[in-house]
Amino acid sequence: MKTNDVILQTTTKVVFFIIFLFSIHIFFAGHYTPGGGFVGGLLTTGALVLLLLAFDLKTVKQALPFNFTIVTGIGLLLALGTASASLVFNVPFFTHAFDDFTLPLFGVTSLHTAMLFDAGVYLVVVGAAITIIQSIGGDA
Amino acid sequence: MTVIANFLIVVTILVGLLFTVVAVIGVLRLPDVYTRAHAASKSATLGVLSILVGVFLHFWWNKDHISIQLLLAIAFLFITSPIGGHLMGRAAYLSGVKPTKLTVGDDLAEVVKKAKQSKPE
Numbered sequence: 617m618k619t620n621d622v623i624l625q626t627t628t629k630v631v632f633f634i635i636f637l638f639s640i641h642i643f644f645a646g647h648y649t650p651g652g653g654f655v656g657g658l659l660t661t662g663a664l665v666l667l668l669l670a671f672d673l674k675t676v677k678q679a680l681p682f683n684f685t686i687v688t689g690i691g692l693l694l695a696l697g698t699a700s701a702s703l704v705f706n707v708p709f710f711t712h713a714f715d716d717f718t719l720p721l722f723g724v725t726s727l728h729t730a731m732l733f734d735a736g737v738y739l740v741v742v743g744a745a746i747t748i749i750q751s752i753g754g755d756a
Numbered sequence: 757m758t759v760i761a762n763f764l765i766v767v768t769i770l771v772g773l774l775f776t777v778v779a780v781i782g783v784l785r786l787p788d789v790y791t792r793a794h795a796a797s798k799s800a801t802l803g804v805l806s807i808l809v810g811v812f813l814h815f816w817w818n819k820d821h822i823s824i825q826l827l828l829a830i831a832f833l834f835i836t837s838p839i840g841g842h843l844m845g846r847a848a849y850l851s852g853v854k855p856t857k858l859t860v861g862d863d864l865a866e867v868v869k870k871a872k873q874s875k876p877e
Binding site for chain 1: 825828831832835836839842843846850
């Protein structure tokens with residue numbers, strides 16, 4: 617029997633963006649407040665899982681045509697690249713650097729290379745978790 | 757002014773607490789799954805919302821910090837909590853949970869029967 621999912625799907629279309637924006641906020645706030653790459657990645661995964669619950673696997677794959685194994689790979693490369701970029705400047709492995717920049721909209725902002733490493737963690741968490749859920753949830 | 761502000765905060769949080777307790781009593785006392793879902797989804801939503809509003813006002817008036825996350829949480833709960841109640845009630849009905857003996861009518865039964873006949877999956 618086919619059930620009527622209008623309420624669930626309409627709510628998902630609204631709530632997905634709230635969760636996704638909050639995950640982005642958690643990711644960027646990680647340096648000064650609780651949060652960071654891991655929690656942000658898990659929240660993004662939660663938003664995507666909500667999409668998977670409300671729609672089916674094929675629709676979500678059409679809407680997000682990424683291969684999430686490759687997303688994991690990009691995340692690992694980003695983390696390794698940030699860690700080994702310090703070797704170029706003749707400082708120990710994993711040495712981070714930061715400086716204050718004046719950005720057009722944000723004013724004076726302190727940009728830190730630890731954020732790039734965090735972005736790597738974020739991509740690895742999202743890629744690995746979605747890969748696990750998609751391979752468990754699939755029929756074959 | 758601080759006294760009025762603190763009084764309002766305490767009243768909001770106490771109202772939230774009261775509604776949460778009422779939700780718990782409703783879940784324990786009511787006869788079947790639908791009336792329990794009715795008690796749990798509505799009173800618990802309003803209870804948690806009031807507590808969050810109280811916390812938001814406390815941080816706004818006493819600490820001078822407007823927490824966007826709390827506003828987001830209030831909106832989020834207000835949207836999602838009734839949907840959770842709706843989905844659980846529907847899942848219970850479709851998996852054959854019988855309502856209490858006091859029920860007089862069941863309009864959904866005919867619709868479900870017709871849907872089952874038209875699409876035998």
